[in-house]
Every structure is written in structure tokens, then in C-alpha cells.
Amino acid sequence: MTISLPITPSFDLFKKRALVSGASSGIGLACATTLASAGAHVTLIARREEKLLELKEALDQEGYQSDILVLDVTQLDALEQALNAREPYDIVLNSAGLAIHSPALDTQQADFDTVFDLNVKAAYFLFQFAARRLMEAQKPGSFISISSQMAHVGGIDRAVYCASKHAVEGFTKAMAIEWGKQNIRVNTICPTFIKTELTASTFADPEKLAWLQSNIKLDRVGEVEDLMGAVLYLASSASGMVTGTSLKVDGGWTAE
Template sequence: MIALPQTPSFRLDGRRALVTGAGRGLGLAIAAALAEAGAFVTLVARTEIEIAAAAAALTARGDQAESLTLDVGDSAAVAAALAARPAYDILVNNAGTNRPKPIGEVTAEDYRAVMDLNVEAAFRLTQSVTGRLRAEGKGGTIISISSQMGHVGAVNRALYCASKHAIEGMTKALAVELGPYGIRVNSIAPTFFETPLTRPYFDDPVFKASVLSKIKLGRLGQLEDIMGAVVFLASDAAAMITGTSLLVDGGWTAE
């Protein structure tokens, strides 16, 4: 009888995952997906009420989850928090912000707010998690939530695009550097998703029509659209995937 190959597991049982910006929107969906796949998930955000409620909902469902109130922009606090916990096998850098403005209106404070959270916080957290993995001789996977704007440009988004292109560059460089240690590094680049952060933008019918005209599937992303992508990249099913960006953009960047 022919010996057939077996599909690698999408399960994450026995693994520990850290998800930033996990109180709502994409972050909450990502945390829920990883927990449902069997991972023990630490939900991180600055707002304690949101992540505590989210973690409680996951544990009530039978998942393994905890909340960690933390400002990921505070590198000293991040280092202390991680040092007090076992190593994480999975890190999802999801926390981020956007301040869309014409280039002439972008202030120094805008620049610091976007770059500090979107780039430096992700860099420092990745540095801490991967440093621990290397010290313990463990492999792992880093997933940064980038954007389709990390692959293209757009009006009023020079600052945001700069931050997400930086994430894409960091992903490739770290994949090269950390591959020999068994640590995979990838990004997920979503299109416009309907979340609490983006919903006010779509109150403008002209803006919404413009966005939908570029998404070839003709609709906004929903939270469920990112859940499978994260579980896939975190699992053994993606064991040979590193240094890449998984575009969840409905075809925006296809032309």
C-alpha cells in the first residue's frame, strides 16, 4: 500500500501565544482564533477592562487565556513583564495606530505616535521574545500585523505607509537572521477591515465607495477573515514559511 503524506496539524496545543492590542477588533479576533486552536493566549493592551473581559470570555468558552495590562511602548515594562513569564512560542504584533493626514499637516507628535507604536514597540517586543527563545534553544514564530499599505502607497497615508513598509523590511531581515534558530518571522497585510477603529471612516460614503472600488472581492474585511490566516502562520502547516507577507486584501494589491 502506498504511504500517503499527512497534512501537518493546524492545532497549537501546548504553545504559548502573546497578542498585543488584543482588547477589541483584529487583536481580539486573533487572540480568539489562537485560543480556539489550543494555544494558551496572553492578551495585552493598555485598557485593563477590555482585555480582562476578553480573557474571561475565552476562559468561559473553555479556552486558556489571561490578560496582561501593559503599554507595549514602554520597553522596560515589557522586558520586566516577559521576564516574569515562561517564554512565548508565538508573538503577534498587532497593536498599532494611524493618523491619516496630508504630508504638510503631519506633526512631530503624529510622527512619534505612529512610528513609536507601529515600529519601535513591535521591534522591541520581538527583540525580547526572540531573545528568550534563543536563550532557551527554542523555535517559535513571530507574526506582525502589517497592512496592504506596507506594499503600496495612498494619499494622506505617507506616515502610516512608512511605518508598515518598515514592518515588512523588518520581517524579511529577521527571517534571515533568526531562521537558523528555528524562529519563523512573517507578516499579515490586511486591507480595510470593519473594526471599531475604522468604522467612523466608512460613515463617509465617498471614502467607502473609493475603498470598495479597489477591493476586488467587493467588500470590507470582516474579523473572521484574519483568524484563519493567523492560525495557519502560527501552526506547523506553515513550517516552511518565513520572511513573507500574507496579503489578506481582497485583491487590492493585485493590480
């Protein structure tokens, strides 16, 4: 009897339209590169036009397809108008985020609002606006948030940041439940500390670096390349049955 072998799902994103917020540097830049290298046409969103143009030029040189959208995603009216003026996106990846660290007793209301406006509110409505466009077109989609290992644990001086990332995990689950019948999948990627411009000061502090390494079971900090496989998996049909979950790329930090 001839065995009928299963077919491995494709990681190819050819003819897919992708949007990446926070694409101008660091993790967002790596995410955009991943999607473009797999064949997607990627819209790069950030506030810094010069950085976006540099990234687009680098992608162009590799033969990848992209365009830029200079936008502050916390400006929700402008964000909604921009998405409504474009064809629906098959893949939406939110990488825009920030952290303002302080002891919980010292948290300033303005700092709390700044973190939540970007990490939670902008991410929430980016997905809402994008999902509406997909539903109007009756198309499936994959939505991904770059969350954090701190969405699953606590950390000293990180009460506000932890709260914001826990909130992202919460709306991810709820959206996944609501939009499942429309075949719109919603997931998060939860990295450990990754070497970027934003984390340089942390890695330069010997005491903080020792704390990080004591918690990362693989005994090294993360590189942006460590996230690229997770991005491609969740963006592609290879993860077609995955929604409402978080993919931890944390070197074992949360394993305890």
C-alpha cells in the first residue's frame, strides 16, 4: 500500500501584504526584513523618516519590496485614515513600544500614560483598524504583537511595563476568540532582553547584565536574529492552527 505523506506547510509569503509598526530600528527592523525576505510587500511604519528611507534602500538593494509610512501610531485618527486608504494587510506586526522604568512607588502618571498609549492603546487600535479592512474584504490574516517575557512575570522597577505587556496578552486572547471565525489569527512573540539601541545601556551595566544572565537559562542575551524564525512562523501558513497564544523566545527565563 502506498503511504500518502503529509505536505509541510509553506513559509512563503509571496504576494502577501504586510505592515510593520516600529520598523525603523531594532526588533521592528528585523521583523520587516524577515517578512520582506520571505516575499511579502512590507509597509514600514515609524516616526523617523530618515531611518525608514535607509531601511527601504537596504531592502531595495536585496530585491525586496517595501514602502514607507511616516506616522506616529499613537495618533489614532491618522493611523485609521492611513489603513483605510490602503488595501487590507494580510500580516500586521506591531513592534512599536517603549519602557519607562521606575519603582512602583515613584511612577509618574504622565509616564504611565505614555507607556500605555503606545504599548496598549495604539497596538489595540492598529489591530482593530486592520481587522475591519480584512473583514470587509473577507480575507484571512495573521496579527502579531512583539510582547515580552515580562508579560508573564514581574520585574523590579518594571511595574508599568509589565502591566502594559500583560494587557497586550489579554487583548490578544480576546481578539483571537472574536475573530477566529473570520480566520484572523492573533498571537504574540515574547522575547527576553535583545541587543538593540534601546537596551545598550542595560547591557553596559555589569550588575544588570549579571542579573539578566542569571535568569536566561541559555546563558546569553538575545539577538534580533533569534526572533526572525518566530516571526516567519506566525506570519505564514505554517502556523495556520495557532491563535490566541504567545511564543516565548526568552532563553528559558519564564521556565521556572
